[in-house]
Amino acid sequence: xxxxxxxxxxxxxxxxxxxxxxxxxxxxxxxxxxxxxxxxxxxxxxxxxxxxxxxxxxxxxxxxxxxxxxxxxxxxxxxxxxxxxxxxxxxxxxxxxxxxxxxxxxxxxxxxxxxxxxxxxxxxxxxxxxxxxxxxxxxxxxxxxxxxxxxxxxxxxxxxxxxxxxxxxxxxxxxxxxxxxxxxxxxxxxxxxxxxxxxxxxxxxxxxxxxxxxxxxxxxxxxxxxxxxxxxxxxxxxxxxxxxxxxxxxx
Numbered sequence: 001x002x003x004x005x006x007x008x009x010x011x012x013x014x015x016x017x018x019x020x021x022x023x024x025x026x027x028x029x030x031x032x033x034x035x036x037x038x039x040x041x042x043x044x045x046x047x048x049x050x051x052x053x054x055x056x057x058x059x060x061x062x063x064x065x066x067x068x069x070x071x072x073x074x075x076x077x078x079x080x081x082x083x084x085x086x087x088x089x090x091x092x093x094x095x096x097x098x099x100x101x102x103x104x105x106x107x108x109x110x111x112x113x114x115x116x117x118x119x120x121x122x123x124x125x126x127x128x129x130x131x132x133x134x135x136x137x138x139x140x141x142x143x144x145x146x147x148x149x150x151x152x153x154x155x156x157x158x159x160x161x162x163x164x165x166x167x168x169x170x171x172x173x174x175x176x177x178x179x180x181x182x183x184x185x186x187x188x189x190x191x192x193x194x195x196x197x198x199x200x201x202x203x204x205x206x207x208x209x210x211x212x213x214x215x216x217x218x219x220x221x222x223x224x225x226x227x228x229x230x231x232x233x234x235x236x237x238x239x240x241x242x243x244x245x246x247x248x249x250x251x
Contacts, residue, residue, distance in 0.1 A: 033082045033237050050195060050227045050235045054204050066211055070224040073241045081244035084126050091124035118150060127247045152184050159187055159246050166192040166227060169206045170213060181220055189222045190214065191239065196229040
């Protein structure tokens with residue numbers, strides 16, 4: 001499972017970011033889903049399902065523009081998925097190795113499977129997450145040999161996650177990665193980051209524009225967007241559940 005431009009988000013998926021520790025209890029405890037379940041229903045829904053909160057701002061006729069419930073797990077499913085991302089003595093989450101070319105990548109049997117190398121993180125017995133270098137003008141010189149070859153030839157690659165800054169929307173560098181996934185016929189997902197940085201109105205405008213792009217311009221992208229915040233943890237639990245589901249670890 002490959003995730004370009006995900007150095008900070010890797011930490012968010014697995015543990016509390018260091019930046020959160022000095023914050024108030026209202027922000028710093030939401031990494032634990034047991035704490036989320038204690039919230040009032042409206043607040044809990046807003047935190048776990050941020051697209052639903054955005055959908056509330058649309059008129060009934062416009063709500064079909066957002067694909068909110070294509071992946072619509074129960075709270076019980078989300079709770080189950082948390083075990084995959086929680087490090088324990090029996091479920092070790094650890095850095096495995098780095099690689100600069102495909103032939104340097106770990107030989108992982110299926111289904112296991114600003115950065116300058118491909119970094120591999122083993123998530124217990126469940127899967128291996130690959131943090132890949134960013135694309136665009138700051139990409140490493142050997143980006144093509146490193147990333148494109150990996151995406152094209154790694155047969156047990158289950159899903160690619162593209163991180164798009166929700167404040168500015170899809171940029172030229174994002175289009176490079178999208179075109180790559182489409183050319184290689186890779187199934188991929190768009191994760192919209194930094195949703196805490198915008199007003200509701202601006203965020204809704206960006207999400208609708210990106211949703212329209214996905215619907216009209218892509219074939220391999222999962223229709224539902226995943227907006228997240230590494231500060232408030234909004235959307236993180238749903239994204240974790242989606243990853244657990246596609247890797248066959250939700251049951």
